[in-house]
Amino acid sequence: MMQSRTHTCNELRMEHVGQQVKIVGWMENIREVGGNLAFVILRDFYGTTQVVIETEDMMKRVKSVNKESTLSVEGVVRERDSKNPKLPTGDIEVVPSQIEVLGRCRYNELPFPINRSREADEAARLKYRYLDLRNPEVKANIILRCQVVAALRQAMTEHGFLEITTPILTASSPEGARDYLVPARNHPGKFYALPQAPQQFKQLLMASGFDRYFQIAPCFRDEDARADRSPGEFYQLDMEMAFASQEDVFAVLEDVLPPIFAKYGKYGVASSAPFRRIPFSDAMETYGSDKPDLRIDLTAVDATALLGGCGFGPFEGNVVKAVPVTDFTATRKQIDKLCADVEVQTGNKCYWFRLDEKGEIVGGIAKFVQPIRDQVISALGLKPNTFVGLTAGKTLAAQKTAGALIKLLPTLAPHHMDQARYEFCWITDFPMYEIGEESGQLEFCHNPFSMPKGQLEVLLRAERGEIDPLTITADQYDLVCNGVELSSGAVRNHDPEIMIKAFELVRLGEDDVKAKFPAMYNAFCYGAPPHAGIAPGVDRMVMLLAGEDSIREIIPFPMNKNAQDLMMGAPSEVSQKQLDELHIALVRPEEI
Numbered sequence: 001m002m003q004s005r006t007h008t009c010n011e012l013r014m015e016h017v018g019q020q021v022k023i024v025g026w027m028e029n030i031r032e033v034g035g036n037l038a039f040v041i042l043r044d045f046y047g048t049t050q051v052v053i054e055t056e057d058m059m060k061r062v063k064s065v066n067k068e069s070t071l072s073v074e075g076v077v078r079e080r081d082s083k084n085p086k087l088p089t090g091d092i093e094v095v096p097s098q099i100e101v102l103g104r105c106r107y108n109e110l111p112f113p114i115n116r117s118r119e120a121d122e123a124a125r126l127k128y129r130y131l132d133l134r135n136p137e138v139k140a141n142i143i144l145r146c147q148v149v150a151a152l153r154q155a156m157t158e159h160g161f162l163e164i165t166t167p168i169l170t171a172s173s174p175e176g177a178r179d180y181l182v183p184a185r186n187h188p189g190k191f192y193a194l195p196q197a198p199q200q201f202k203q204l205l206m207a208s209g210f211d212r213y214f215q216i217a218p219c220f221r222d223e224d225a226r227a228d229r230s231p232g233e234f235y236q237l238d239m240e241m242a243f244a245s246q247e248d249v250f251a252v253l254e255d256v257l258p259p260i261f262a263k264y265g266k267y268g269v270a271s272s273a274p275f276r277r278i279p280f281s282d283a284m285e286t287y288g289s290d291k292p293d294l295r296i297d298l299t300a301v302d303a304t305a306l307l308g309g310c311g312f313g314p315f316e317g318n319v320v321k322a323v324p325v326t327d328f329t330a331t332r333k334q335i336d337k338l339c340a341d342v343e344v345q346t347g348n349k350c351y352w353f354r355l356d357e358k359g360e361i362v363g364g365i366a367k368f369v370q371p372i373r374d375q376v377i378s379a380l381g382l383k384p385n386t387f388v389g390l391t392a393g394k395t396l397a398a399q400k401t402a403g404a405l406i407k408l409l410p411t412l413a414p415h416h417m418d419q420a421r422y423e424f425c426w427i428t429d430f431p432m433y434e435i436g437e438e439s440g441q442l443e444f445c446h447n448p449f450s451m452p453k454g455q456l457e458v459l460l461r462a463e464r465g466e467i468d469p470l471t472i473t474a475d476q477y478d479l480v481c482n483g484v485e486l487s488s489g490a491v492r493n494h495d496p497e498i499m500i501k502a503f504e505l506v507r508l509g510e511d512d513v514k515a516k517f518p519a520m521y522n523a524f525c526y527g528a529p530p531h532a533g534i535a536p537g538v539d540r541m542v543m544l545l546a547g548e549d550s551i552r553e554i555i556p557f558p559m560n561k562n563a564q565d566l567m568m569g570a571p572s573e574v575s576q577k578q579l580d581e582l583h584i585a586l587v588r589p590e591e592i
Contacts (some may be wrong), residue, residue, distance in 0.1 A: 004022075004024055004072070005022050005023055005024045005072075006021045006022045006023070006077035007021050007022075007023055008023070008044055008046040008047065009023055009025050009042055009043060009044040009046055009047050009048050009049040009089070010044075010046035010047025010048070010049075010088055010089060011047075011089075012049055012077055012089050012090070012092050012094070013088075013091065013092065013500070014091050014092060016077045016092065017077050017078055017079050017092060018076065018077065018078070019076070019077050019266070020074070020075070020076055021074070021075065021076075021077055021094060022072065022073070022074045022168070022449055023044070023049055023072075023073050023094065024042075024043060024044060024070065024071065024072045024073070024102065025042040025043050025044035025048075025049075025070065025071065026042070026043050026049065026061070026068050026069070026070055026071075026134065027040060027041070027042060027043075027066075027067055027068065027069050027070075027071055028041040028042065028043040028066060028067065028068075028114065028115075029041045029067065030062060030067070030192055035052060035339045036053065036054060036055055036056045036059045037052075037053065038052075038053040038059060038062065038165045038533065039051070039052055039053070039093075040052075040053060040062055042071060042073060043134075043136075045139070045513065047087075047088060047089060048087065048089065049092075049093070049094060049480050050080070050089070050092075050093040050094070051073050051075070051083075051093065051094045051095075051096055052093045052094070052095055053096070054095065055356065058096055058344070060097060061101075062099060064103070065101055065104060065105070066106070066107065066108055067105065067106050067110065068105040068110060068114065068131075068134070069101055069102075069103060069105040069137055070101070070102040070103035071100065071102060071566065072098075072100040072102055072110050073094060073096045073097070073098070073099050074096065074098040074099075075094045075095045075096035075097050075098070076094070076095050076097070077093075077094055077482065078092065078093060078094075078095055079090050079092060080092055080093045081092065082303070082409045084249070085238050088467040093407060095556075098391045110131065111124050111127075111128045111131060111578060112124055112125070112128075112131070112132075114131060114134050114135050114189050115135055115137075116133045116135075117131065117134075117138060118135065118137060118138065118238075119179075120132075122552075123560065123566060126552075126558065126559075126560055126565075126566045126567060127566040127567055128477055128567070129556075129557055129558075129567050131569070133556070134378040138553070140203055140301075140546075141355055141546050141548065141553055142554070142556050144264060144542060144545060144546055144554070145538075145542045147262055147264060148260060148538070148541065148542055149216055149538060150265070150544060151260050151264070152216070152237050152256070152260065152538070153216070155255075155256040155259075155260070156214045156237070156239065156256065158459070159212070159252055159255070159256065160211075160212050160428045161212040161213060161214040161239060162210065162212060162213055162214070163214055163215050163216075164205060164210070164215060165215055165216075166195070166198040166201035166202065166217065167195070167201065168194060168195065168218070168562060169182060169192040169193075170192060170193055170195050170200075170201075171192070171193060172191065172193035172419075172587055173196075173200065173517065176226070177196055177221040177223045178221065178222035178223060179193040179194065179196065179220075179221075179222065180194040180220045180221075180222050180232075180274050180533065181193055182194065183390055183582040183583070184409055185581055185582055185583075188583040189583065192193060194220035195219060195220060196219055196220065196221050197217070197219045197236070197238070197442070197535060198215070198217050198219075198238050199447070199449065200449075200517065200519065201441050202238060202239075202240040202533060203240065203449065203492055203494075203520060203523075203528075203531065204470050204519060204520060204523055205240065206241075206242045206492075206528065206529055206531040207494075207523040207524060207526070207527075207528040208523075209242075210242065211241070211242045212239075212240075212241050212242070213238075213239065213240045214237065214238060214239040214240075215238050216235055216236075216238075216538060217235065217236050217237075217535070218232050218233055218234075218235055219233065219234055219235070219236055220232065221233075222563075223235075224561075225559070225560075225561040225562075225563070226544065227311070227549060227550050227551065228484055228540055228551055229551065230539060230551050230552065230555055230559065231559050231561070231562075231563035232559050233558070234296055234537060234538075234539050235537070235538040235539060236487070236535040236536060236537050236538055236543075237487075237535060237536045237537075237538055238535040239534060239535065240532070241253070241529055241531060241532055241533060241535050242528070242529040242530075242531045242566065243530060243531070244491075244510070244531055244533075245491065245530075245532060246428070246475055246477060246532060248532065249273070249477075249489060249532050249533065249534050250274070250426060250477075251273075253479065253534065253536070254273035254274060254275055254424075255273065257270070257424070257536070258270040258271060258272055258273070258422075258424075260545075261347055261422045261481075261545065262422075263546075264545050265422055265544070266543045266545065266546060266547035267419075267420045267421050267422055267547075269420065269421040269422065270422040270424070271419070271422060271423055271425075272426040274483055275424040275425050275426050275479075276294065276424075276425040276426065277425070277426045278292070278425055278426065278427055278428070278429055279427075279428050279429040280427055280428065280429050280430045280431065280473075281429070283427050284396070284399045284400075284403075285300070285399065286299050286300060287299060287300065287402070287403055287406060288300050288321065288391075288399045288400055288401070288402035288403025288405070288406055289399075289400070289403035289406075289407070289483075290427050290430075290478065290480075290485075291427075291478070291483050291484065291485045292403075292425065292427075292480065292483065293323065293406075293407060293417075293423070293482050293483030294423035294425055294482075295417050295418050295419060295423050295482060295483075295522070296406060296409075296410055296416060296417045297416050297417070297418075298323055298324075298325060298406045298409055298413075298416050299323070299406070300321045300322065300323050300391075300399070300402040300403070301321070301322050301323075301324075301380065302319070302320070302321060302360070303320045303321060303322035303379075303390070304318075304319050304320045304324075306320075306322075306372075306375065306376060306379050306380075307320045307322070307368075307369070307372075307376070307390070308320055308505075310368045310371075311368050311374060312351075312365050312368040314349070314351070315392050318392040318393050318394065318398065319393065319394065319395045319398040319399075320390060320391070320392045320398065321390065321391045321392075321394065321399060321401070321402040322380060322388055322390055323388065323389040323390075323399045323402055323405055323406055323409070324380050324381070324382060324386055324387070324388050325387040325389065325409055325413050325416065325456050326383060326385070326386050326416075327386075327413070327415060328354070328385060328386060328387035328412070328413055329385075330387070330412040330413070331561060332363065334399075335352060335363075335364075335387075335412075338389075338405075338408055338409070338411075338412060339351075339352065341408055342401060342404050342408060344406050345404045345408075346397075346400055346401045346404045348391065348393055348397055348398075348400075348401040349401075350389055350391050350401055350402075351365050351389075351390040351391075351392070352364035352365070352387060352388060352390060352391060353365055353366045353369050353388055353390075354366075354385075354386065354387050354388070355377065355382045355383070355384055355385070355386045355388070356384065357385050358384070359377075359384050361373050361376070365390070374404040387413075389402075389405045389409065391405060396462060398501065407483060415512040422481055422482060422544065423481065423482060424479065424480065424481050425475060425480050426477050426478070426480075427478040427480055428476075428477045428478060429453070429473045429474075429476075430444060430445060430446055430474055430476040430477070431445045431470060431471075431472070431473060431474070432444070432450065432452050432469070432472040432473060432474040432476075432502075433445055433469045433470055433472060433505065433506070434470065435470070435501075441506075441507070442470075442505060442506055442507075443506055444463075444506060445474075446474070446476050446488055447474075447476060447488065447489070447490050448502070448506075449490070449492050449493050449499075450474040450475060450476045450490035450491065450492065450493060451474065451475045451491045451492060451493045451494075451498070452472050452473070452474050452475075452488070452493070452498070452502060453472070453473045453474060453475060454472070455495070455498055456497060456498045456501060458472055459472070459498065459501040459502055459505065460501065462505060463501070463504070463505065468592070469505055474490065475490055475491035475532075476488065476489070476490040477490065477534070479534065479536055481544055482544060484540055484543075484544060485535060485540075486537055486540055486541060486544075487535050487536035487537040488534070488535075488536050489532070489533055489534025489535065490532065490533070490534075491530070491531075492530075492531050492532060492533070494528040494529065494530055494531060495524065495528075496521055496524045496525050496531075499513060499521070499524070500513050539551050539554060539555060542554040549561075566571050
């Protein structure tokens with residue numbers, strides 16, 4: 001019992017009939033039956049209770065207030081004549097003796113119906129997020145988030161990890177995305193940066209002698225939004241372990257995550273340990289993605305030798321990937337839409353043919369396949385009524401297009417996807433380096449602080465030209481669930497000599513390393529333990545558990561796709577006085 005109420009709006013039952021009670025909440029709806037008879041639905045955080053109006057005085061009181069006003073209702077509980085078995089409180093109602101308006105809604109019209117807010121325009125939902133959150137469906141996702149975070153904290157503590165918070169104001173460092181910069185008032189011309197991740201701090205904790213660290217860490221990156229990525233800020237289960245290997249990290253998460261997914265997830269089935277381990281090169285070759293959805297039983301096979309010389313122009317001189325789909329009954333119109341969707345996602349076309357129920361090659365590029373019909377059927381193991389999707393291009397383009405095709409095919413062949421489960425896997429052995437799309441030069445592929453497989457020796461061989469740097473793999477790994485990357489992690493490069501050599505290959509010398517990472521470089525020079533870690537995204541995790549397609553559905557106050565907070569009006573202009581204090585002069589885009 002609280003001072004302001006005796007019960008919540010989800011608490012009253014038949015055993016309370018005859019009791020004097022006090023409930024509080026929002027007036028969700030009022031239904032007038034006639035005369036002085038009306039039914040008011042009162043809603044609080046916990047649920048709803050029906051209040052029946054039967055007197056002229058009470059009718060005047062409730063008719064004078066708008067929906068979504070907050071009320072205090074005192075009265076007697078009685079059994080309802082017409083019960084509602086769909087509601088926990090559906091057997092009772094409250095007959096009020098006193099109604100007090102606690103907070104008046106001053107608008108006759110709401111931006112959207114509260115219980116149907118998810119159907120409203122997203123801009124309206126974000127602008128009036130405090131109303132959107134009154135919708136029990138929307139609120140349920142935030143409650144789920146709280147429960148999951150609490151479960152993660154408990155599990156990590158039980159595994160011997162200490163929760164340690166790391167700084168929010170830090171130094172800018174090249175970690176793969178744009179920094180959010182904060183001007184330093186007392187240091188004109190200098191800036192703090194909001195951390196893209198606590199990467200350096202958690203490694204410094206390992207060098208400081210802490211054995212197991214974690215935190216629910218806020219991270220800030222100035223990058224564009226996606227369905228599974230919120231612009232601006234996000235949270236991750238950040239963890240690091242000293243004297244640890246890749247397998248040590250795997251063992252912890254394989255023990256922590258499945259019970260949480262099984263308990264709180266929309267689907268009650270989750271992978272058990274050990275999760276499948278798939279090398280990056282195998283994932284790209286087999287699934288066309290380093291984020292495979294293992295609920296889908298479709299895979300790609302290399303058909304270059306088989307179809308590269310069939311006479312079809314787009315296949316000539318290119319890698320060809322084939323994705324066979326058994327028991328395929330989609331129409332030509334559906335197939336055309338599938339191919340169009342793949343092209344929209346990847347910028348590359350896909351092609352197809354079918355082996356019909358009579359064993360004939362039909363549709364798509366059938367005329368090019370027909371002359372080698374028997375070879376194709378044998379090589380691909382085709383059975384009647386099988387669809388074959390085809391992609392072509394340079395190796396990576398052909399693979400990624402096949403990957404997009406695989407993920408879209410279950411919309412037409414749902415029997416090839418066991419949707420109601422959580423399938424985890426580890427993607428391992430990522431390339432250490434890649435050729436940058438913008439620079440055209442060698443760059444780090446993922447985390448620059450990762451330990452290369454082969455350590456110093458493999459870097460020296462690359463420096464001497466004995467091997468291609470692009471063939472160097474790292475002790476890096478991704479955790480993937482249902483086609484969503486939950487996290488990247490790695491065994492860290494804890495040796496200053498190896499660190500310098502790794503950076504030299506991307507044209508950064510010892511002085512650059514010391515300048516960009518002074519604390520970590522110096523700390524490692526004092527003797528650092530081998531260490532490894534990972535940081536699964538909390539937002540993405542909860543999105544999967546809630547069965548939502550957009551990450552904004554599980555964030556209390558999300559930004560829109562343009563990194564704007566429509567509710568608070570951020571980003572906003574500031575006064576000239578504030579700019580002067582920070583020694584900042586604005587240059588408008590039109591002035592550049």
